[in-house]
Amino acid sequence: MPAARGEVLQGTLDLMVLKTLDALGPLHGYGIAQRIQQVSEDLLKLNQGTLYPALLRLQQRGWITSKWGVSDNNRKAKYYSLTRSGRKQLAAEAESWERMAGIIARLLGAEGA
Amino acid sequence: MSRIRVLASRLLGLFRKRTGEENLDTELRAHLDALTEENIRRGMNSEEARYAARREFGGVEQTKEAYRDQRGLPFVETLLQDLRHGLRTLRKNPGFATLAILTLGLGIGVNTALFTVVHGVLLSPLPFREPQRLVSLWERNLSADFPGPYNVVSAGVFDHWRRHATSFEEIALIGEDSGNLSEDGGPLPEAIGTRFCSYNLFSMLGVQPIYGRSFSPEDDRAGAGGTVLLSYGLWKRRYAEDPQAIGKSVLLNAKPYAIIGVLPRWFDYPDSRVQAWLPVRHEVSAEDMQSLSNHRFFVTARLKPGVTLAQAYRELDDIERGLHERSPDYLMGRGATVLPLSENIVRDVKTALYVLMGAVGCVLLIACLNVANLFVARGAARSREIAVRAALGGSHWRLMREQLTESLLLTGVGGAFGGFFAYASVRWLVAFRGDLPRAGSIHVDQAALLFTIAVAVLSGIFAGLLPAFSATRQPLLESLKESSRSLGGSQTRAGLRRLLLTLEVALTVVLLIGAGLLLKSFAELHAAKMGCATANVLTMNLSLPRAKYDTRSQKAAFFDRLLREVRGTPGVRAAGFVSVLPGNGHFEDNTFSIAGRPPLAPGESLDAVVRAADPGYFSAMDIPLLRGRFFTDAERVEKARSAIISDSMVRKFFPNEDPLGKTLILDWMGKPRFEIVCISHWPRAGLATPRW
Numbered sequence: 020m021p022a023a024r025g026e027v028l029q030g031t032l033d034l035m036v037l038k039t040l041d042a043l044g045p046l047h048g049y050g051i052a053q054r055i056q057q058v059s060e061d062l063l064k065l066n067q068g069t070l071y072p073a074l075l076r077l078q079q080r081g082w083i084t085s086k087w088g089v090s091d092n093n094r095k096a097k098y099y100s101l102t103r104s105g106r107k108q109l110a111a112e113a114e115s116w117e118r119m120a121g122i123i124a125r126l127l128g129a130e131g132a
Numbered sequence: 133m134s135r136i137r138v139l140a141s142r143l144l145g146l147f148r149k150r151t152g153e154e155n156l157d158t159e160l161r162a163h164l165d166a167l168t169e170e171n172i173r174r175g176m177n178s179e180e181a182r183y184a185a186r187r188e189f190g191g192v193e194q195t196k197e198a199y200r201d202q203r204g205l206p207f208v209e210t211l212l213q214d215l216r217h218g219l220r221t222l223r224k225n226p227g228f229a230t231l232a233i234l235t236l237g238l239g240i241g242v243n244t245a246l247f248t249v250v251h252g253v254l255l256s257p258l259p260f261r262e263p264q265r266l267v268s269l270w271e272r273n274l275s276a277d278f279p280g281p282y283n284v285v286s287a288g289v290f291d292h293w294r295r296h297a298t299s300f301e302e303i304a305l306i307g308e309d310s311g312n313l314s315e316d317g318g319p320l321p322e323a324i325g326t327r328f329c330s331y332n333l334f335s336m337l338g339v340q341p342i343y344g345r346s347f348s349p350e351d352d353r354a355g356a357g358g359t360v361l362l363s364y365g366l367w368k369r370r371y372a373e374d375p376q377a378i379g380k381s382v383l384l385n386a387k388p389y390a391i392i393g394v395l396p397r398w399f400d401y402p403d404s405r406v407q408a409w410l411p412v413r414h415e416v417s418a419e420d421m422q423s424l425s426n427h428r429f430f431v432t433a434r435l436k437p438g439v440t441l442a443q444a445y446r447e448l449d450d451i452e453r454g455l456h457e458r459s460p461d462y463l464m465g466r467g468a469t470v471l472p473l474s475e476n477i478v479r480d481v482k483t484a485l486y487v488l489m490g491a492v493g494c495v496l497l498i499a500c501l502n503v504a505n506l507f508v509a510r511g512a513a514r515s516r517e518i519a520v521r522a523a524l525g526g527s528h529w530r531l532m533r534e535q536l537t538e539s540l541l542l543t544g545v546g547g548a549f550g551g552f553f554a555y556a557s558v559r560w561l562v563a564f565r566g567d568l569p570r571a572g573s574i575h576v577d578q579a580a581l582l583f584t585i586a587v588a589v590l591s592g593i594f595a596g597l598l599p600a601f602s603a604t605r606q607p608l609l610e611s612l613k614e615s616s617r618s619l620g621g622s623q624t625r626a627g628l629r630r631l632l633l634t635l636e637v638a639l640t641v642v643l644l645i646g647a648g649l650l651l652k653s654f655a656e657l658h659a660a661k662m663g664c665a666t667a668n669v670l671t672m673n674l675s676l677p678r679a680k681y682d683t684r685s686q687k688a689a690f691f692d693r694l695l696r697e698v699r700g701t702p703g704v705r706a707a708g709f710v711s712v713l714p715g716n717g718h719f720e721d722n723t724f725s726i727a728g729r730p731p732l733a734p735g736e737s738l739d740a741v742v743r744a745a746d747p748g749y750f751s752a753m754d755i756p757l758l759r760g761r762f763f764t765d766a767e768r769v770e771k772a773r774s775a776i777i778s779d780s781m782v783r784k785f786f787p788n789e790d791p792l793g794k795t796l797i798l799d800w801m802g803k804p805r806f807e808i809v810c811i812s813h814w815p816r817a818g819l820a821t822p823r824w
């Protein structure tokens with residue numbers, strides 16, 4: 020029996036998208052969704068559709084750009100890639116996430132002790 | 133920075149909607165297809181695979197909706213949607229739309245026009261230097277006949293004020309006159325309205341001539357050479373704006389004057405009909421300049437810095453009272469009035485303008501209520517549609533906003549229409565009503581534009597909100613049931629319509645009563661008998677220049693010849709002369725005494741309006757003779773020793789005796805005596821004034 024699939028935490032989807040693009044380079048929406056699902060080992064309950072408004076939001080902020088291209092199976096697809104300011108944003112967000120995660124972990128560890 | 137970027141990209145999103153929509157479609161379809169293929173590879177059949185793909189993806193339409201909200205500006209988009217919807221519904225109902233736009237346009241138009249007038253005439257400061265320190269001075273409470281606070285001032289009293297009052301930095305005199313303007317070899321002579329003033333008037337107001345110079349103390353003396361300042365209008369009309377006209381010599385009443393300057397175009401004090409200014413002491417005899425009882429001047433003054441209106445008022449009042457106590461034999465004020473110049477200029481029109489403002493406010497309110505009422509009526513017809521939309525999830529706010537947008541659309545178009553209407557009517561008013569004080573300062577300007585917009589928006593909200601409340605506040609199910617069952621509106625809606633109608637009728641009644649009273653006054657004025665012939669009567673004014681017609685016999689000879697020639701003209705039945713025409717106002721009055729009566733107590737005097745007429749005047753004007761006889765042709769120049777008095781004068785001064793044969797002694801030069809030979813009805817000085 021697999022563990023219950025967790026909801027995507029508010030605000031973490033942006034971080035996941037940025038990190039995915041950072042790790043794999045230009046990618047289309049389907050690829051991003053697959054990658055997130057893969058990395059989370061299907062523990063995350065992601066409605067893949069919710070990715071698209073998030074992608075638009077990140078574009079509007081100038082963190083990613085998009086370009087039409089052709090996918091592996093010869094389909095027209097929109098490829099997203101990280102911009103320089105997106106990379107900076109990723110670093111900042113990753114750091115603050117780690118800090119927060121550390122705090123939570125310490126808090127939980129202290130509780131357990 | 134990034135916020136601006138987001139806004140910019142969202143704004144772009146508004147306009148790239150169609151390509152954006154297609155792209156989104158392609159992108160999402162590609163995603164779904166990829167998911168489906170993946171599932172097929174995992175061994176599902178195509179039906180299952182598509183189904184699973186959709187499940188994994190989530191709602192496609194929801195995604196698109198969320199994407200669209202992220203892409204554009206949802207607020208602007210719904211606004212545009214509402215606008216389109218509003219336009220469509222209005223187009224479907226062109227009669228309703230035209231009617232609403234016309235009534236609103238008219239309402240907004242008259243309000244803007246009147247606001248522009250009130251703003252220019254009443255609210256904007258006078259175009260003079262430090263206008264808040266300028267005041268107007270009057271004599272107050274001359275006698276029982278003239279108890280008012282605003283009586284014209286005599287030059288003697290003015291001189292006394294000038295020498296004794298300490299509240300004023302500067303004090304200036306203005307008098308009314310008219311004259312015949314001509315030049316040797318110039319254009320046709322014309323009669324123009326003139327004013328004389330003390331030399332300091334223009335420097336006191338802070339007004340500089342645009343060409344030439346203003347009056348100097350040397351011009352303002354009895355023996356000085358004649359000088360005249362032209363109004364811009366006269367300069368433009370008669371001298372084609374030629375700066376060479378300055379220094380030219382013209383004839384005013386056959387006497388030579390040098391044009392010394394031209395006043396600015398905007399200068400319309402005391403009103404825009406004044407065409408030329410002359411120095412007062414050059415025009416008015418030294419005797420008149422000292423007279424305490426010859427009331428004919430207007431006085432304007434500038435308060436010293438720091439002196440309040442109340443202080444000036446008290447000082448001047450005391451000075452005037454003191455003077456009156458020391459010289460009780462003269463007919464003069466028992467006090468004085470000080471009034472801000474800005475108030476004084478608009479004294480006659482202020483109340484009327486505010487009343488009019490109220491009336492046009494009522495008109496706009498009626499127009500708004502009308503539109504609101506039409507909306508409610510239409511809402512009743514659409515209640516089912518609205519209920520269905522509400523049932524499908526249309527929010528109250530959204531439905532209300534739609535109604536508001538529609539109503540704002542109407543008032544917006546109406547406001548544009550009203551703006552043009554206001555512009556045209558204000559232009560007309562300024563061009564054709566020169567008698568409105570300060571007409572020159574009325575402009576359709578930014579303030580008027582803002583006012584129009586504000587009024588349009590407010591009336592839009594007002595007209596839209598009332599029915600919007602009623603339309604959306606209904607229990608859903610009820611209106612669904614109701615409108616499927618019956619044709620009549622719901623109770624609340626009927627109640628609202630009744631209320632609107634009541635308000636409308638009430639406002640209309642207010643306006644109607646006002647209009648009715650006005651009409652009644654008009655009818656009464658119309659029915660008032662002038663007391664003389666008014667049909668088929670032509671009148672003309674003329675004045676003889678003293679330089680050419682100095683003696684009474686010279687004048688009499690001219691008048692005689694003129695009258696003979698006029699009477700000889702075909703079609704003329706009768707002709708006559710009088711010093712002031714009936715209906716043309718009060719003009720001349722004089723104090724007098726009655727021979728054989730004991731002298732009056734000091735400070736008391738008898739006063740009556742005086743007119744001079746030739747014997748033919750009475751029969752030409754059908755003035756009825758009550759007793760006695762009219763003048764004869766022999767009674768002229770030196771032999772004019774008889775008087776005709778009015779029946780009201782008989783009642784006032786000879787209540788219990790027969791005035792015929794009594795002698796009046798006028799307080800003119802040489803105290804001439806006139807024997808009363810006739811009693812007649814006198815024509816009125818004006819339609820609204822009582823008979824003398």
